[in-house]
Structure formats: structure tokens, C-alpha cells
Amino acid sequence: xxGMAPHIAVLPVVVPLLAGATLVVLHRAPLAxxxxxxxxxxxxxxxxxxxxxxxxxxxxxxxxQVGNWPSFAGIVLLADRLxxxxxxxxxxxxxxxxxxxxxxxxxxxxxxxxxxxxxxMGLCGAFLTHDLFNLFVFFExxxxxxxxxxxxGQGGERLRQGLHYVVLNLVASALFxxxxxxxxxxxxTLNMADLSARVAALPxxxxxxxxxxxxxxxxxxxxxxxxxxxxxxxxxTYAAASAPAAILFAIMTKLGIYxxxxxxxxxxxxxxxxxxxxxxxLLFWAGAGTATLAALGALASPTLRGLLGYLVVGSAGVxxxxxxxxxxxxxxxxxxxxxxxxxxxAAFFLLGDWVRRHRDGGDAxxxxxxxxxxxxxxxxxxxxxMAAAGLPPFxxxxxxxxxxxxxxxxxxxxxxxxVVLGTSLLNLVALARAGSRLFWQAPAxxxxxxxxxxxxxxxxxxxxxxxxxxxxxxxxxxxxxxxxRYVAGSAAQLSEPATYRDAVLGRDPLPTTxxx
Amino acid sequence: MxxxxxxxxxxxxxxxxxxxxxxxxxxxDVILGLTLLSxxxxxxxxxxxxxxxxxxxxxxxxxxxxxxxxxDPLPQALVLTAIVISMAMTAVMLVLAVQARVANGxxxxxxxxPRE
Numbered sequence: 001x002x003g004m005a006p007h008i009a010v011l012p013v014v015v016p017l018l019a020g021a022t023l024v025v026l027h028r029a030p031l032a033x034x035x036x037x038x039x040x041x042x043x044x045x046x047x048x049x050x051x052x053x054x055x056x057x058x059x060x061x062x063x064x065q066v067g068n069w070p071s072f073a074g075i076v077l078l079a080d081r082l083x084x085x086x087x088x089x090x091x092x093x094x095x096x097x098x099x100x101x102x103x104x105x106x107x108x109x110x111x112x113x114x115x116x117x118x119x120x121m122g123l124c125g126a127f128l129t130h131d132l133f134n135l136f137v138f139f140e141x142x143x144x145x146x147x148x149x150x151x152x153g154q155g156g157e158r159l160r161q162g163l164h165y166v167v168l169n170l171v172a173s174a175l176f177x178x179x180x181x182x183x184x185x186x187x188x189t190l191n192m193a194d195l196s197a198r199v200a201a202l203p204x205x206x207x208x209x210x211x212x213x214x215x216x217x218x219x220x221x222x223x224x225x226x227x228x229x230x231x232x233x234x235x236x237t238y239a240a241a242s243a244p245a246a247i248l249f250a251i252m253t254k255l256g257i258y259x260x261x262x263x264x265x266x267x268x269x270x271x272x273x274x275x276x277x278x279x280x281x282l283l284f285w286a287g288a289g290t291a292t293l294a295a296l297g298a299l300a301s302p303t304l305r306g307l308l309g310y311l312v313v314g315s316a317g318v319x320x321x322x323x324x325x326x327x328x329x330x331x332x333x334x335x336x337x338x339x340x341x342x343x344x345x346a347a348f349f350l351l352g353d354w355v356r357r358h359r360d361g362g363d364a365x366x367x368x369x370x371x372x373x374x375x376x377x378x379x380x381x382x383x384x385x386m387a388a389a390g391l392p393p394f395x396x397x398x399x400x401x402x403x404x405x406x407x408x409x410x411x412x413x414x415x416x417x418x419v420v421l422g423t424s425l426l427n428l429v430a431l432a433r434a435g436s437r438l439f440w441q442a443p444a445x446x447x448x449x450x451x452x453x454x455x456x457x458x459x460x461x462x463x464x465x466x467x468x469x470x471x472x473x474x475x476x477x478x479x480x481x482x483x484x485r486y487v488a489g490s491a492a493q494l495s496e497p498a499t500y501r502d503a504v505l506g507r508d509p510l511p512t513t514x515x516x
Numbered sequence: 517m518x519x520x521x522x523x524x525x526x527x528x529x530x531x532x533x534x535x536x537x538x539x540x541x542x543x544x545d546v547i548l549g550l551t552l553l554s555x556x557x558x559x560x561x562x563x564x565x566x567x568x569x570x571x572x573x574x575x576x577x578x579x580x581x582x583x584x585x586x587x588d589p590l591p592q593a594l595v596l597t598a599i600v601i602s603m604a605m606t607a608v609m610l611v612l613a614v615q616a617r618v619a620n621g622x623x624x625x626x627x628x629x630p631r632e
Contacts, residue, residue, distance in 0.1 A: 140601050147612075160616065163543070163616050166612060167609070167625070171538065182564070
């Protein structure tokens with residue numbers, strides 16, 4: 001195993017790739033076997049991420065030069081504390097998603113587990129890569145897999161939303177490549193550390209082109225992350241996805257946010273000269289607008305899962321506000337909130353699926369039908385609603401209060417407090433309305449319903465998935481001080497682009513044992 | 517007219533046509549639009565390494581290994597990758613479009629005809 005140690009940064013890409021390829025070949029194998037293989041691969045991925053996390057704690061930054069090419073010529077993978085945090089969150093969500101899918105969703109098509117592993121590969125690669133074009137490639141890998149997962153067990157509505165989703169993302173990919181081309185033509189590199197060094201030394205005459213490239217990239221990331229003018233696709237797409245796919249989608253929006261932190265923190269970071277903080281002011285205001293409109297959208301949403309889609313958009317808005325403040329403390333608070341809100345959204349999507357199956361009218365928020373097992377589902381609903389809206393016992397409250405208490409520079413106080421508190425209230429109202437419609441406002445005549453057989457109790461795997469996510473919520477809340485210390489460390493690491501440049505550009509390829 | 521002007525115009529026309537077709541909101545037109553857009557992107561990426569007629573991206577004997585004597589090989593590698601990806605994505609889009617046409621009975625991108 002010690003021979004693998006230098007390669008640990010690439011293993012999170014390799015493990016799902018091999019698992020996915022094996023699953024494609026073995027797609028006629030019994031479902032139980034494919035399930036076990038896929039779960040084992042995710043478990044292995046979890047161990048790899050744990051090892052990578054320890055290496056990052058030990059060394060600070062783990063740099064991996066793919067193919068042992070020097071950094072200026074090849075692709076570089078880089079793991080820092082933020083990347084490890086996202087990977088850990090991804091593994092937890094992937095586990096939950098797979099357990100839930102083993103309830104029934106993965107039996108509807110031959111390739112669920114293969115697509116799932118390829119999507120994990122794309123996500124892991126996008127979190128680890130330190131090269132702009134490689135980021136594009138991993139975006140395409142995860143998107144291609146997500147098209148398949150979104151349409152898995154298809155229906156007319158899923159096809160319709162899937163078509164919109166695919167077209168939007170293909171246009172975004174084209175814009176991504178335009179941005180890459182602009183940046184390469186001026187700066188002559190796509191390595192992020194190298195880009196940041198060259199942006200800092202940019203002659204004034206070439207500034208407008210780089211600026212244009214920077215803004216083009218923001219459009220792409222904003223579409224993935226659902227920032228203000230570009231979020232309209234998200235609620236309906238997420239509402240149409242099956243629950244296991246929706247869990248992974250919950251972290252895909254966070255990938256857009258992660259890319260913004262990476263690119264605009266490093267390439268257009270504090271020492272980028274006149275281009276420093278290129279998009280920061282816009283992020284704050286666009287985030288405020290996103291959160292506000294999403295809260296209104298949640299209020300107006302006719303279905304529970306549509307409402308959940310708007311909650312995801314709203315949490316992205318709060319995160320963008322935290323980023324737009326541009327301080328370490330704000331970023332750390334935002335990262336804590338990111339972990340918590342992702343877990344809460346994922347758990348809520350599972351509950352949304354249960355609600356849909358336990359009621360004649362699905363998850364429509366009208367007086368259509370009574371709920372089967374109201375106490376059991378309602379209990380989960382109350383807990384998750386408190387977590388999602390940010391009520392005290394849960395970590396969402398801590399994240400928001402950290403943001404409000406410590407992160408406010410002068411001038412932004414009124415907007416930040418107004419938007420964060422106002423949208424929390426609106427979300428709470430929306431959730432309370434949804435809960436009372438779903439669980440309390442049953443139509444008067446329920447005899448027909450009582451005569452009908454109860455829907456089957458959620459399968460064992462589905463309950464395990466839910467408990468895992470709720471456990472994650474409880475852990476991030478109970479161990480808040482450890483988690484905040486970790487995210488504060490991540491933010492501090494991110495605030496020093498120079499260490500990234502030294503780690504990436506100052507690193508020589510490993511000595512080779514093969515004679516040349 | 518310089519080579520750069522012709523090249524830039526071609527990219528502009530392709531991208532413009534691509535976006536116009538995208539906005540037509542019929543799946544076939546949208547797919548054609550995406551294809552045109554990807555052509556524009558590929559040419560653009562290629563041009564990011566500067567247009568250099570008569571120069572190769574491979575080292576030759578007797579020619580000093582400086583970029584002034586060669587053309588940049590990296591954009592060409594990027595274009596190759598982009599071509600492969602856009603071809604695969606076009607295939608996915610075609611499958612989706614046919615499925616959506618069968619399931620929804622219309623080729624409108626919204627899955628239903630717009631109300632008059």
C-alpha cells in the first residue's frame with residue numbers, strides 16, 4: 001500500500017472510474033451484485049478521501065502531477081482542506097443516495113450504478129483538479145452522467161426538464177471553452193497557480209481581455225450554482241429528478257460555488273493587482289437577489305419538491321453573499337453553512353419522495369388527499385424543516401448567526417441582516433404552510449383512502465439513508481466547534497494564494513526509476 | 517483582408533447562427549445551433565494559439581525549439597478534446613430529442629406547443 005501513497009490525490013478519480021467501467025461491462029450481472037460492487041467502491045472512495053484528508057493535515061497542500069509532467073506542461077491535481085471537505089461531504093451523500101436507491105430506484109434501468117460511479121468520478125475530479133481545461137472535462141463527465149441519472153426511470157415531465165437541463169449546460173460548456181480560449185490566448189497557461197502568477201504580472205494593455213474571460217467564466221459557474229439571473233432551470237429540474245439523483249444534484253450546485261471560490265480566490269485573488277476581487281461586489285448583490293427571489297419562489301411553489309428546489313437556490317444565494325463579503329471569517333461561516341444546508345437539502349429530497357408515495361395527490365401542496373402514516377413522516381418533516389430554515393437546535397442557525405455576528409464589514413450590515421433574516425422567515429413560513437397543507441388539511445371524506453391498502457413502508461435502505469443524513473446534520477451541529485475550526489482553517493489556507501503558487505510551480509517531477 | 521479578419525468573421529457568423537437557431541425552440545434547430553456553436557468554439561480555441569501559417573506543432577531537426585519557429589500544440593490538443601466531447605454530447609441530445617418527440621408528441625423544446 002505504501003507504493004500507492006504518492007498517488008493518493010488521483011485515487012478519488014481512479015476508484016469510481018474503474019468501478020463504473022466494471023459496472024458497464026457487468027450490466028447483466030444480478031442487481032444485488034452490482035449494488036454490492038458499487039457500495040464497496042464508494043466505501044473504498046471514503047477510505048481514500050480519509051487518507052487524503054490526513055495527508056492534507058500533515059503536508060498542507062497535496063500536489064499531484066499527472067503522468068509526472070512538470071507543472072507548466074501537464075495537468076496538476078491539488079488537494080487542500082476545502083477540497084477534502086467537499087470530497088467528504090460528497091462521499092456521505094453518495095452513500096445515502098446509494099442506500100436510498102437500493103430501495104427500488106436502481107432496478108428501473110440497467111446502468112444506474114455505472115452512471116452513479118461516473119458522476120462520482122466527475123465530481124471528485126472537479127473538486128481536485130487545478131487546471132482550467134481539466135475542470136471543463138470533469139464538468140462534462142459529471143454532466144453526461146447526470147443527464148443519464150436525471151432521465152433514469154423516465155417520464156414525460158423528466159424528459160421535458162431533462163431537455164432544458166441538457167441544452168442549458170451545453171451552452172454553458174461552449175461559453176466555458178470561449179473563456180478558456182480567451183485566458184489561454186493572453187496568459188499562455190491554464191494551470192490555476194500559473195494563471196494567478198501571470199495575472200498578477202499582467203500588462204495594463206491586456207487587462208480587458210482577461211477581465212472578459214473572467215466574467216465569461218462567472219456566467220458558467222453561476223449557471224451551475226444557480227445564481228440570480230441563471231437559476232430558473234433549477235427548481236423544476238430538481239423536482240423532476242428521482243430522489244437519489246436529487247441528492248447528488250444537491251452537491252452539484254455547490255460545485256459551482258466551489259469553482260467560484262477556487263478560481264476567483266486564486267486567479268483573481270487578493271494579489272492579482274488591478275484585477276483583484278474582480279467579481280466580489282457583484283457576488284454579494286446577486287446573492288442577495290437570489291436568496292430573496294428564491295424565498296418568494298418557495299412561498300409560491302405548488303409542490304413540496306419544487307419548494308425544496310427553491311430552498312437549494314436560496315442557500316446558494318446566502319453562500320454567494322458570504323463570498324461577496326470577501327473576508328476569511330465570512331467565507332468560513334459560509335462553508336459551515338454549505339455543509340449543513342447541503343445535508344439538510346439532501347435529507348429533505350428523500351422525505352419529499354416518501355411524501356409523494358404516501359399520498360394520492362403526490363407532493364402537491366393542496367387539499368387533495370390524506371397522508372398515510374402522518375405522525376411518522378410528519379416527525380421527520382418538522383425536524384428537517386427546522387434544519388433547513390435554520391432554527392436554533394440545528395447548525396443552519398449557527399452558520400447564519402456566525403455570518404451575521406462576525407462577518408459584517410461596515411456598509412453591508414443592513415442588506416445582509418435584512419436578506420438573511422428576511423429569507424429565513426419567509427422560508428419558515430413556506431415550510432410551515434407546506435407542512436400544514438400536507439399533514440393537517442386532509443379532505444373531509446377519507447373513507448375511500450382508509451379502505452385502500454397502505455403504501456409499503458419505506459425499505460430498509462431508504463431508512464438507513466435518511467438516518468445517515470440526519471446523523472450528519474446532528475454531528476455538524478454537536479461538533480460545531482471542530483467543524484468551524486476546520487472550515488476556518490480552509491478559509492485561511494485559501495486566503496494565501498502565494499502558498500498555492502509555491503506548492504504547484506515550485507514542485508519538480510518525482511525522480512523516475514525508469515532509465516531514459 | 518487579413519487571415520485574422522476572415523477567421524474572426526467565420527467564428528462570429530457561426531456563433532451568431534448557432535445562437536439564433538438555439539432561440540428557435542425546436543429540438544432539431546436547437547441541436548443544429550449547438551453544433552454550429554461548437555464549431556465556433558473549436559475554431560476559437562484553435563486560434564487561441566495564434567494563427568501561424570506554414571509552421572508545425574512538432575519539433576524539427578535544425579530548427580531551434582522556440583515558439584517563434586513553431587505553432588503552439590496545446591490549443592490543438594484542447595480542440596481535439598473539445599471535438600470528442602461535443603460529438604458525444606450531440607449524440608446524447610439526439611437521443612433525448614427523439615425520445616421527447618415520441619413521449620410528448622411535439623418537437624417543441626418545452627414539450628408542448630406554445631399557446632397562440
